[in-house]
Amino acid sequence: MENETYKHTQMGWTTSIAVFVPLLICLGAIFTVPDEVAEVRNVLIAVAVILAIVLLLFFTLTVRVNATHIQVAFGPGLIRRTITRADIESIEAVRNKWWYGFGIRYVPSGGWMFNTSGLDAVQLVFKNGKRFRIGTDDPEGLVTALRN
Structure with missing residues (x-):
């Protein structure tokens, strides 16, 4: 990227x-x-x-942000998702329930989640109403990067 x-x-x-x-x-x-x-x-x-x-x-989760995209990738990058920033309606730091688990999950609150460790995440709500959560140990830093 x-x-x-x-x-x-x-x-x-x-x-x-x-x-x-x-x-x-x-x-x-x-x-x-x-x-x-x-x-x-x-x-x-x-x-x-x-x-x-x-x-x-799945040993790491890397989040990259540039002016137009967000890329979330596990480990060496074979499993990844690229998101167009223009499709995002809202961004919010959230705390996952412990039973949401780790890895690639569909969460009860709606939408998919990529998470490798911990309970903190950033939830993206898209203009089409879909949701995606990015598990991170730096939710404030990611929210700041996405709002700029």
Whole structure:
């Protein structure tokens, strides 16, 4: 994204720990499973690979803002959303309920949310009435960047 006026990357500690601990358990189990039950080892390897991919994809959430767009991207950027600022009607810092969770979620208050850690977010309401929440540990900074 060119001419960024705001860029912030949040480490997803909650998400990372929730995935890393089972990954370590799987890796430890892979090396302790007896050769007689190789099928179990294969399942553990598959689970470990899936957990490693999830960890890689969701360990951070980066928000970039320029004059015309907002880009929200998890991890290395394979999963991202680009929003045209002209489509936004209102911007508000909000606090998510703990049960809204992390990752990519449809939230009960309406709309989608990208969140990697914490309960703070910025809610965007679009001119078409749809909503989108961006989880962030810098809600004030993001709101300020979006209102300028």
